[in-house]
Structure formats: structure tokens, C-alpha cells
Amino acid sequence: MSAAPKTSIKVASYNIRKAIGTDRQRRPERILSVLNELGADIVCLQEADRRLGARQSALPFEAIARETPYKAVPYEIRPGGMGWHGNAVLVRRDADILDHRPLTLPVLEPRGAVMAEIALHGQRLRVIGMHLDLSGLYRRRQARAVIEHVKACGDHIPTVLMGDLNEWSSGGCLRDFMSHFHFAPTGPSYHASRPIARLDRIMTTHDLAVLDAGTHHSPLAKRASDHLPIWAAVGLR
Numbered sequence: 001m002s003a004a005p006k007t008s009i010k011v012a013s014y015n016i017r018k019a020i021g022t023d024r025q026r027r028p029e030r031i032l033s034v035l036n037e038l039g040a041d042i043v044c045l046q047e048a049d050r051r052l053g054a055r056q057s058a059l060p061f062e063a064i065a066r067e068t069p070y071k072a073v074p075y076e077i078r079p080g081g082m083g084w085h086g087n088a089v090l091v092r093r094d095a096d097i098l099d100h101r102p103l104t105l106p107v108l109e110p111r112g113a114v115m116a117e118i119a120l121h122g123q124r125l126r127v128i129g130m131h132l133d134l135s136g137l138y139r140r141r142q143a144r145a146v147i148e149h150v151k152a153c154g155d156h157i158p159t160v161l162m163g164d165l166n167e168w169s170s171g172g173c174l175r176d177f178m179s180h181f182h183f184a185p186t187g188p189s190y191h192a193s194r195p196i197a198r199l200d201r202i203m204t205t206h207d208l209a210v211l212d213a214g215t216h217h218s219p220l221a222k223r224a225s226d227h228l229p230i231w232a233a234v235g236l237r
Contacts, residue, residue: 007235008211009120011127012040013162013200014229018047018086019058021223022193028059030224032067038216038229041092041120043070044129044162048088049081051110057082069093073100073116085112087129087163095120103128103149105142108135113146117157123236126153130163136172139165143173147180150205160234161203164227168197177203186230187215192222202232209237 014035019028035043049055055078064070070090072082074097082088084102091097096119103113113130130146132139143165150159161181167173177183181203188195195215204210213232221228 008233009042009123009125009235010040010231010233011160011162011202012038012043012216012229012231013046013129013164013202014043015046015131015164015200015225015227016048016058017225017227018050020225022226023223026058027224028063029067030220031059032063034216034218034221034224034229035068035070035090037218037220038231040231041095042118042125042127043090044127045083045088045090046129046131046164047086048083049078049086051086056080064090073097073114075100075102075114077102084114085110085131087112087114087131089114089116089127089129091116091118092120098124103146105145106138108133108138111142113149113163115149124157126157126159128159128161130161130165132163132165132167132173134166139167139173140176143176147176150180158208158236159205160208163201164199165201166199168199182206182208182210184210184213184232186213186232189215189228189230190226192226192228195228200227200230202230204234207237208234211235
């Protein structure tokens with residue numbers, strides 16, 4: 001007898017700061033261990049590629065394959081890189097990647113977003129990962145661009161949007177997103193050593209229910225990056 005499909009998918013968002021921890025040491029293996037602690041089905045990463053030089057992935061692909069249950073969505077924008085302006089998506093190896101592409105945003109500094117459509121546990125999910133600008137004006141322009149990208153998708157698929165929104169206030173781009181999406185009740189994630197700011201967010205279209213959500217606190221997560229990962233379990237309403 002085949003197993004019944006899971007009723008929820010666990011998603012997570014994690015700004016890994018190019019695998020540089022709060023001790024200023026670059027230790028990719030710590031990030032991989034935190035990902036294993038999380039146990040998510042889909043993870044959106046920010047700052048997953050180095051900013052300088054060839055902009056290689058901060059997480060070695062062979063280490064991801066060897067030490068985690070994940071594979072990277074293959075954006076293949078730059079040889080040796082994982083994502084687009086540091087945005088990348090990891091999915092469990094048994095997931096089917098149905099579609100994927102980078103999303104162009106209005107920029108003041110190098111920023112972007114990525115999209116992936118995933119089939120997992122008998123469900124189909126569209127995921128958008130993003131890392132928005134430090135400028136409040138450009139954050140709002142980028143939020144509106146992301147909203148338009150979602151609207152422009154031809155077929156309606158339950159959608160999760162995740163990432164580092166860089167929004168310290170309760171307004172700004174949050175207000176723009178709030179008009180269209182539901183925010184998961186994740187907690188503060190920055191700074192990892194003493195989290196007080198909710199810079200990292202998970203949002204869903206209204207056909208998805210957030211069954212549980214939170215911020216991942218562990219001794220290792222507090223050292224691996226300056227952000228803590230956030231997560232949510234989502235399922236169809």
C-alpha cells in the first residue's frame with residue numbers, strides 16, 4: 001500500500017551571509033548543519049553566492065549533495081554560482097522542479113529575486129525567494145515588481161514568497177505585500193546573537209494555510225550567520 005501524501009510542506013528562508021558566521025569565519029559546514037536541523041522541504045537562501053571575484057557559491061555543491069538531502073534549483077546564471085544576486089533555492093532531492101527563472105527587479109544596488117515551481121508530496125507549489133534593497137524607496141518598487149511577477153504568472157498555483165525584506169518598520173514594503181498576501185507568524189531573526197528585528201519574512205497566497213511557523217533558534221544557528229532561519233508549515237486550505 002502506498003503512503004498517503006503529506007498534508008503540509010515545510011518551507012524556510014535563511015540569509016546565510018555567504019557562510020560567514022558571527023565569529024567572522026567562513027564555515028559552510030555550519031550552514032549545512034543548520035539546514036539539516038531545520039528539516040525543511042524547500043529553502044530559499046539569500047547571500048548564497050560570494051559578492052566578489054567569480055561569485056562562486058558559498059556552499060560547495062558536492063558538500064550539499066554529500067551532507068544534506070537537498071539539491072539546488074539550477075539557475076545556472078554564472079559558472080560555479082548557485083543563484084541570482086545571491087538568491088537561491090534548495091529542494092529535497094525527491095522533489096520535481098517544474099519551472100524556474102530569475103526575476104528582474106528595479107535596483108539601486110545588486111538585488112534580485114528567483115522563482116521555482118516545485119512538485120512535492122503530491123502538491124504543486126510556486127516559490128519566490130528575494131533579498132530586497134536597503135533603500136526604502138527601492139524596497140517598495142521591488143515589492144511591487146514581485147507582486148506584478150506573481151500576477152503575470154499564467155496559471156494560478158499556490159505561492160509562497162520568502163526572503164530578507166530588509167524592512168525594519170511595520171509599514172513600507174510590508175504594507176504593499178500585505179494587500180495581496182498573508183504573513184506567516186515567524187519571529188525576530190536578526191541579529192542572530194540577539195534577535196530583535198523581523199527582517200526575514202514568509203508570505204503566502206490566500207489559498208494556503210500556515211499550519212505552524214517560527215524562527216529556528218539553536219546554538220549553531222546563532223553562530224553560523226548573522227540571521228537566524230525562519231520557517232513555516234503550509235498546506236492547501
